[in-house]
Amino acid sequence: MDTLNWGKKFEEAGALWRMNYDNLRGAHAELTSDKHSDGYCNCAKIVENPALVAAVAQALIEKLTPSFEGTPPDYVVGPAYGAITFAHEVAKQLGTKFAFTEIEYVDGKKTQVLKRFDIKAGQTALIIEDVKTTGGSAQSTISVLAEKGVTILPEVGLLLNWSGEATLGNYKAVALVDAKMNVWEPADCPLCKQGSKAVRPKGSWDTLAR
Numbered sequence: 001m002d003t004l005n006w007g008k009k010f011e012e013a014g015a016l017w018r019m020n021y022d023n024l025r026g027a028h029a030e031l032t033s034d035k036h037s038d039g040y041c042n043c044a045k046i047v048e049n050p051a052l053v054a055a056v057a058q059a060l061i062e063k064l065t066p067s068f069e070g071t072p073p074d075y076v077v078g079p080a081y082g083a084i085t086f087a088h089e090v091a092k093q094l095g096t097k098f099a100f101t102e103i104e105y106v107d108g109k110k111t112q113v114l115k116r117f118d119i120k121a122g123q124t125a126l127i128i129e130d131v132k133t134t135g136g137s138a139q140s141t142i143s144v145l146a147e148k149g150v151t152i153l154p155e156v157g158l159l160l161n162w163s164g165e166a167t168l169g170n171y172k173a174v175a176l177v178d179a180k181m182n183v184w185e186p187a188d189c190p191l192c193k194q195g196s197k198a199v200r201p202k203g204s205w206d207t208l209a210r
C-alpha cells in the first residue's frame, strides 16, 4: 500500500487532517501549544482500532524489512506514550521482543528513559515512533539505548513524518505518510490573515477546511 493511500486511510479514521488551501473559508488548527497549523494528527484514532494498528505495523515492516538484511532486531522499541502500541505490534509480527522508553523530567527537561527492560549492549533495536514533528522523543530514545551500547538499526519507522526531513539525526526516517506541516505563532499565521478561523481540532473536526 503506498504513502498516498495511508494518508487517505488516516484521514478516514479521523487521525489526520491537512489544510485544503483551495478552501480558506474553512477553519485551520489551533494546537495545544496555542500555535496555529495547517495539519493535525490524533493517533488515538488509530490506536483505538486494533485491526488498523495491525495493518499499520504490517505496512511498516514491509517498508523496513530491507534494512534488517534478513536478521530481525532483538527488540522493537518506541517512546511513550504514542509509539508503545505500534512498537508492540511490530515486535509481535516480527516475532521479536518489545520495549518502551518513558517520559521523565531531568533538570526540568523532558527526556526518555529506559526503566523496565534489560536490553543489553550488543543487542539490536528497531525504533518505531508514531509522529515525527521535531523528532525529539525518538532521538531521546535512540540516545538512551546507544549509551547502553545497543545497536540501533539505520532506519526509524514512523507512521507520519510531519517534519519534511528524510532523516532523524543520523538515521533514515521511513514513514507511511510524509506530509509537511507548517506551524506558526498566532500573530504570524498566514491562514488567519486570509480569513480562515483557528479552532481546536478535537471536537470541531468537521469545521476544518477540506
Ligand SMILES: [Zn+2]
Binding pocket: 028, 036, 037, 186, 189, 190, 191, 192, 193, 197, 198
Ligand atoms: Zn491562524
